Amino acid sequence: MSQQTTFKGIKITTDNKCGFCDGAKCCTYITERLETPRSMHDFDHLLWQISHENIRIYKDDDGWYLLVESTCLHLENDGRCGIYNERPHVCRQHDNDYCEFDAPAEDGFDLYFHDYAQLTKYCKNRFKGWGKRFEKFAKEYE
Ligand code: SF4
Ligand code: SF4
Known part of the structure; x- marks a missing residue:
């Protein structure tokens, strides 16, 4: 995947990149690691979760994740962090060298379920x- 090197003719560096990022993409969601789903019960549970607004599920090289599309309450209208000096560790660890500005996070996913219908289709294929x-x-509960 190639990195975006210019924006409207201006050279992009790691120092100025966030200033070009419309809406600070990395501050508009959270993720939470999931136990690797294996059984029909596991996937049925995921279907319940993805039935809710703004919930997505993906799998990448690190495993399965719940993704909640929700903008951080500290994100200010100008795209800056309102608690920059006290921002949590996970925010400090986020590297802008190659980030959502360069390519959508989905590009790195092995599996990505945007909604109930997509996950249902996957389950039907996975389980006879x-x-x-x-x-x-x-019967299991009898
Ligand atoms: S780290 Fe990347 S996604 Fe986040 S605000 Fe900066 S350029 Fe945008
Ligand atoms: S605390 Fe600041 S850096 Fe972290 S997600 Fe919220 S706005 Fe972004």
Whole structure:
């Protein structure tokens, strides 16, 4: 993936890049690591989660993640951080050398589920008896 090197004719460096980033993309979501889902129960649970507004699920080289699209309350209208000197460690660790400004995060995902329909399709392909899972679950609880 190539890095964006100019913006409107201006040379982009790591020092000025964030100033060109419309809406500070890295401050508009959070992620949380998930246990690797394996069973139909696991995926059924993910379907419940992704049924909620602004919830996405992805898998990359590090594993499975829940992604919540939600803008940080400290992000100011001019794109600056309102608590810059006290910002959390995870924010300090974020490197702008190659970031969401250069390419959408999805480009690095092995799997990306944007909504219930996409994840359902995946489950139907992954599990033969997906359509009958509730009968199976009911027997397990007998
Ligand atoms: S680190 Fe990248 S995504 Fe975040 S504000 Fe800077 S340029 Fe934008
Ligand atoms: S605390 Fe600041 S740097 Fe961290 S996500 Fe919020 S606005 Fe961005």
